[in-house]
Amino acid sequence: MLKLENISFEVENEKEILKDVNLIIEKGKFIAITGPNGGGKSTLARIISGVLKPTKGKITFYGEDITNLSITERAQRGISFGFQQPVRFKGITVHDLVNIAKGEDLSVMDASHYLSEVGLCAKDYIHRELNDGLSGGEIKRIEIATIIARNTKLSIFDEPEAGIDLWSFNHLIDIFMKMHQSKENSIVIISHQERILDVADEIIAMVDGVIVKRGAKESVLPELLHCEDPKNCLNCHDILEA
């Protein structure tokens, strides 16, 4: 479905952030990308969604070469991208944003459905502006609601757990599991959270701009952390939760 071939990303006078990355995401898969900070995970997500253009390589989506397509064109073809730090807008309401995401004018009731999905009491939020009045956790959940509303072939989330409290986090796992029930749509989540890694079909470990390992959790984590027993290792736990 999504195929990255020899993708590199280099910033002038700086190090190469992605080095010759090859990756295939199959239809209906739930993939978690993990690895230390600065390893290139967010850059990879931004390259897939079109926010960044690779300096080398080719991206195909359902057989179409999308390497040179804009953010909008990729979105229209079915790629969604949930930001690590959601953007705030003065004057645009939660209802407006859900409408934009859905691509149609929804009734308050229909739009509220997506807020309920992410555990927000819809009547308290639907008319709120997406401004600084919303907390980090609230706006993050709204961000996730817009991705659910889009219901696209590929949804990429960049650290969806960041800024979310524990109660919401448990709910978040349920949301991803529900999205994963679709056999048509794929989910890619960049995360350090072991609970998310637990529920993914596969884990991809990225270090220094290279995919070092892909596979089931049990096989990936030891290599990533250079540790035989990461699940019971306090040091690894700290690294993962960092």
Next chain:
Amino acid sequence: MNDIAKKLLKEVSGLDEMPKGAYNIRENSKSVARQSSENIEIVSKEDKSGIDIIVKPNTKSENVFIPALVSCSGVHDLVYNDFFIGENADITIIAGCGVSTGDSCDGSEHNGIHRFFLGKNSKVRYVEKHIGEGTGTGKRVIDPVTEVIQEEGSYMEMETTQIKGVDSTRRFTTAKLKDGAKLVIKEKLMTHGEQFAESKFEVDMDGEDSSVNLISRSVARDYSRQTFISKINGNTRCMGHSECDAIIMDHGVVSAIPEITANSLDATLIHEAAIGKIAGDQMIKLMTLGLTEGEAEAKIIDGFLN
């Protein structure tokens, strides 16, 4: 009333036909339709062009429409409107000015000088929209002067909107607030081409526990220029806040000039100003939801000026 005037009337006041209740419609420097209501009396001034709007004490939930239209070129309209709001009254005033110069190279101008006298504990919501239309080179100019005197416990909310077509505006608003009086001004402005807009406020909070909140949101496109001047004097225990939030595009220029003066130890005054282009991540976010660059920009501007 010709078709141009009818269109302007619809745009500035939302009216398709004559409203119920009190109204005065001014077209090309003359009053063309007027009606008083039981509680709201509208009378012509005797010494100059304009009207007095007299609202009886305790009038509740009534609207007054006072649109002014200039439907041809070469008109230089100057009008004096005074509003006398009785104690405890609670009303909405829908004002607005539309200037159309057609395809003429002659300009037109409307200058409204409005004075508001709010009685004790009265409440006024004032909604005003400015529109300019025409394809010719004739300049459309609207220079409103507003003076507000608020007695104890009164509340005034002014919403002013000028989105397009007015080549030059100099707005000057002054207010004097007595004990417990509260003034809220929300201004929305978008300028295009080589338009110029200046909005100047001078507010004196003379009464204890009075407050003012000035909120300006504006967009300056093309080569247009805007200046926002807010002068707030806190002369006693009071609360003043002004906020200028502007988006600049193309070669637009915006200046925000605050002058807040605390003449009392108990005055709390705040000014905030933020001027900048549309944030890149806002555009990217909306584009990841499927909007084109143009659509994303329009959504952000529409929301900002909403």
